[in-house]
Amino acid sequence: MIKILYFSWVREKLGISEELLKTKANNIKELIDELRSKDEKYKLAFADLDIIRIAADQKLVDIEYPLKNVSEVAFFPPMTGG
Amino acid sequence: MIKILYFSWVREKLGISEELLKTKANNIKELIDELRSKDEKYKLAFADLDIIRIAADQKLVDIEYPLKNVSEVAFFPPMTGG
Amino acid sequence: MKVILQREVFDPGQIINKFQCDLKNVGAVVNFTGIVRNNKELNLKKLHIEHYPEMTRHSLAEVQLSSKKRWNLQDSLIIHRFGDLEINEPIMMVMTAAKHRHEAFNAAEFLMDYLKSRAPFWKKEFTNDGSEWVLSTEDDENSLSRW
């Protein structure tokens, strides 16, 4: 089981801020494909991966990052703090 | 008549912080030569011109600066404020 | 070194004095304060900041540690607010203390560049016409590459 978090407009497009998922995805890319296949909402939220940032266990990673031993994945737009 | 100001160790070496001088010097260089010829103290204070900074009417200038229309000249070491 | 994340408004002067009071034999202190300013249309009602608390804490503590080593800082402090903010209120603050000014300036700028592009905060502007997420700028995305 993996915990998935969504922030900012990714969260708003999906209507949820987190979910638990049983997945066989080997990396983030496969996880996104799996999410996209679930529901139209996910297709929309993940339409343009250039404006999606990814954290695995609270570290920024890229789309090829392997999910082995990862317990928390987060998807969000580029940061705008400060 | 020109007003001459001295600061920091230049002031201390000369033992005065300012003086009025009647001079025919055309530029700062000539003014320094004139001062040097006055007294041993001036020779010592102006021994190394690399470590002397000059202001004419409160603007930093170099040794060739003409004295025409200048009413106040200041001599001091490199600044160490801030 | 400290990271403070809070909803409440803070008093920059008070925090700066407290920070400086705790320093020992430091010559240079640099402070950056980010303030809520109006949008281009001048109709901002409030700014909302969402964040990812656990990741913020981890990543800021880590970057503080690496900046401490790199610029020989004696201390640094990061405060960042979340929730609803009004125009002219402080959003965040970075403070750095070092022996010399270049170290303190560089570390503060680095921490700011990091915060802008790598710390998980997102701003949303609320106006009379509705609300919109602030877009990241090219400049903020690229600033970190100079370090």
Next chain:
Amino acid sequence: MKVILQREVFDPGQIINKFQCDLKNVGAVVNFTGIVRNNKELNLKKLHIEHYPEMTRHSLAEVQLSSKKRWNLQDSLIIHRFGDLEINEPIMMVMTAAKHRHEAFNAAEFLMDYLKSRAPFWKKEFTNDGSEWVLSTEDDENSLSRW
């Protein structure tokens, strides 16, 4: 824009809050505070600062004006003390306010580089062994050339 030259100690936090309070629609405020630190031998008793008041005022007001134009500052403030100072007391402060952080940071660093090498202040260290004028550093003499 203001230049303040004073003998008395000042309260950095109070001045920062006052400065920020008077700003309108500014996003970034940078503050640098210089603090008296001990000498290498750790036997500093006091620091004395001599200056050339008329020239200081003129030159700082002029450089403030040019930095305002160059970095589109909304405001800036320079405070510098003279006379006798104790360890850990603030020596001086530079504040800048702009829309964006790079402008505020650059202007503050420029003003500091100017202050260090062009403003007529001289520091003298008093220890148990006597007193000595602080020497200018190559670095301070050259820092201004980057702008």
